[in-house]
Amino acid sequence: MxxxxxxxxxxxxxxxxxxxxxxxxxxxxxxxxxxxxxxxxxxxxxxxPDYRGATGSLRRHRPMTYQEFVASEEGRRRYWARSHVGWQAIARAExxxxxxxxxxxxxxxxxxxxxxxxxxxxxxxxxxxxxxxxxGGLDRVICLGCRRTSGRAELDRRLHTLNGAFRGTGSKVNPDGDVELPAALVETFRIAPCGECGGVLKPDVVFFGETxxxxxxxxxxxxxxxxxxxxxxxxxxxxxxxxxxxxxxxxxxxxxxxxxxxxxxxxxxxxxxxxxxxxxxxxxxxxxxxxxxxxx
The missing domain is CATH 3.40.50.1220 (TPP-binding domain)
Known part of the structure; x- marks a missing residue:
């Protein structure tokens, strides 16, 4: 054909x-x-929301890339702080x-x-x-070291324990489950390592730039x-x-x-x-x- x-x-x-x-x-x-x-x-x-409107144009939100996530703890802190807030909306969605x-x-x-x-x-x-x-799915988390997978709810509880005073709010959730937060607030966020090997935890989803x-x-x-x-x-x-x-x-x-x-x-x-x-x-x-x- x-x-x-x-x-x-x-x-x-x-x-x-x-x-x-x-x-x-x-x-x-x-x-x-x-x-x-x-x-x-x-x-x-x-x-x-979707990534593009009815015209097909990309919305203003710039999603996290795989390269940014693995390159630095700063990038991971930004992702997890914003995702920690946005996850509540994703978890409630029906x-x-x-x-x-x-x-x-x-x-x-x-x-x-x-x-x-x-x-x-x-x-x-x-x-x-x-x-x-x-x-992949936002309700799962994978360790980039030992490859162990676990539930997002388990990580959410750990992040709440580490960041009890964190009061981030976002106006709307993005398609990849995060929200926009002020940089100064992100800097105070503490991220959790893998409970098995201490490695880097990543949502079990394919980021932009990942295959x-x-x-x-x-x-x-x-x-x-x-x-x-x-x-x-x-x-x-x-x-x-x-x-x-x-x-x-x-x-x-x-x-x-x-x-x-x-x-x-x-x-x-x-x-x-x-x-x-x-x-x-x-x-x-x-x-x-x-x-x-x-x-x-």
Whole structure:
């Protein structure tokens, strides 16, 4: 299958949002075996912002990079101070109608697999316990020394003990779970080492500038290969981490349908594109489809 050149930005000539696009999603989900790739846009209705607005432009927030985190204790202190405050909002967030509709579609057999670029754990909270978290999860922590993993709640308790007088507040949580804090306040924050080896603790997520573990990437390719089609929900596909699965599906002749408010870098490869609020659209689709589809 011949593919157009990879666009450097949002597609300008691809399919546009329309009622026909939503009908295409319904048609896609009428059978079995659709793999879902979800992004930050699916979690905005749970109060977690995305990295880009409807225009596709990056918001002012600059996320922590892997290089900054490992390079200095100052960088790690800045991350953990801001994340310590932001984690409370992430921990309180609940799955929205979109997450619940995806799980309903999975239980019915229409959705065969869920791959998410999100680190908020909301697919799991909605019941999709086998969702592949491409970029990891904020509710887990890993030691860069001994590689031991532990729960974020355990670290949160330790950080509270170390920073009893810390009274950081943030106006809003960022997509990667931190908030903006004054530099003077960050300087007073004490970070916790690994309880086993004293090494550096890092959230078990893939930072910008870090690569997704190869076995996890291969697992996602295998899920896309086993699927009949790929449905993208709430992702701008700006980074190759998620876009590669759209390219792979298109190269192998599988339909690709994108539901996202705003342009995406995968629009040129989409069979159909629709721009609607995800919670309402997915709930309506799950209700209209209902039941278990017939076997192919």
């Amino acid at each position: 011949h593919l157009p050149p990879l666009p450097g930005g949002p597609a300008t000539g691809g399919p546009g949002p329309s009622a026909a696009g939503l009908e295409a999603v319904e048609h896609l989900l009428a059978g079995r075996g659709v793999a879902v790739l979800s992004g930050a846009g699916l979690s905005t209705e749970s109060g977690i 799955p929205n109608a979109g997450h619940r509709a995806v799980e309903e579609l999975r239980r019915s057999g229409r959705v065969s697999a869920v791959i998410t670029q999100n680190v908020d754990g909301l697919h799991r909270a909605a019941g999709t316990v086998d969702a592949v978290e491409l970029h 997704v573990p190869r076995p996890r990437v291969q697992q996602c390719y295998d899920l896309v290969d086993a699927a009949r089609a790929l449905l993208v929900l709430g992702s701008s596909l700006t980074v190759m981490s998620g876009l590669r699965f759209v390219l792979h599906a298109a190269r192998t002749g599988k339909p690709v349908v994108i539901v996202n408010q705003g342009p995406t870098r995968g629009d040129a490869y989409a069979t159909a594109k629709v721009s609607l609020p995800l919670g309402a659209a997915l709930t309506a689709l799950a209700e209209r489809l209902g039941g278990v589809p017939p076997a192919p």
